[in-house]
Amino acid sequence: AQKVTQAQTEISVVEKEDVTLDCVYETRDTTYYLFWYKQPPSGELVFLIRRNSFDEQNEISGRYSWNFQKSTSSFNFTITASQVVDSAVYFCALSELGTNAGKSTFGDGTTLTVKP
Amino acid sequence: GAGVSQSPRYKVAKRGQDVALRCDPISGHVSLFWYQQALGQGPEFLTYFQNEAQLDKSGLPSDRFFAERPEGSVSTLKIQRTQQEDSAVYLCASSSGRPMNTEAFFGQGTRLTVV
Numbered sequence: 433a434q435k436v437t438q439a440q441t442e443i444s445v446v447e448k449e450d451v452t453l454d455c456v457y458e459t460r461d462t463t464y465y466l467f468w469y470k471q472p473p474s475g476e477l478v479f480l481i482r483r484n485s486f487d488e489q490n491e492i493s494g495r496y497s498w499n500f501q502k503s504t505s506s507f508n509f510t511i512t513a514s515q516v517v518d519s520a521v522y523f524c525a526l527s528e529l530g531t532n533a534g535k536s537t538f539g540d541g542t543t544l545t546v547k548p
Numbered sequence: 549g550a551g552v553s554q555s556p557r558y559k560v561a562k563r564g565q566d567v568a569l570r571c572d573p574i575s576g577h578v579s580l581f582w583y584q585q586a587l588g589q590g591p592e593f594l595t596y597f598q599n600e601a602q603l604d605k606s607g608l609p610s611d612r613f614f615a616e617r618p619e620g621s622v623s624t625l626k627i628q629r630t631q632q633e634d635s636a637v638y639l640c641a642s643s644s645g646r647p648m649n650t651e652a653f654f655g656q657g658t659r660l661t662v663v
Contacts, residue, residue: 436590479654
């Protein structure tokens with residue numbers, strides 16, 4: 433069975449602070465994909481990043497960066513110099529290949545509030 | 549339209565009523581997914597289509613839930629004899645390639661409230 437745990441239910445920071453959202457996953461598969469999505473109040477899930485299990489390189493995109501550590505089954509997301517517009521619910525998700533292809537398991541999300 | 553469109557955005561149903569939720573995926577996207585998102589939780593997979601073929605329906609919670617995509621484009625999720633535990637946001641997503649290995653685009657969801 434696959435599982436995604438986002439232990440932080442809510443995080444509140446002041447604008448310009450850096451913030452890291454944690455994601456820990458469990459899977460028996462050796463090949464899998466990890467994702468981060470942002471869900472603003474409007475409701476749609478906005479894709480942020482996809483990472484496959486063979487690529488442990490950290491990635492940076494503007495103020496966003498991701499740290500994938502296969503040894504600890506973690507895929508953490510850092511926002512540098514947070515802004516009010518970053519306020520949203522962030523979801524980490526896992527997709528296995530093979531018989532479960534097409535299915536993604538989501539964590540329960542972390543609600544990030546960035547105060548001015 | 550440019551994105552995934554779901555209708556209606558909000559639906560209130562009396563317990564026992566049947567409902568139908570519609571998803572218009574991005575044109576040309578072959579993969580389509582339905583998810584159920586309860587309040588305060590992450591989306592949970594319901595079912596997946598590749599064109600008109602329903603390849604995985606293991607997430608459908610009961611035989612009251614039925615999904616179809618007869619022409620490989622628009623999809624409908626039908627819930628029969630709704631119950632209060634069916635209250636949730638139902639999200640639809642589509643992608644152009646292999647399932648969830650490429651970017652998936654989500655609609656804004658249909659919020660279903662069963663009273």
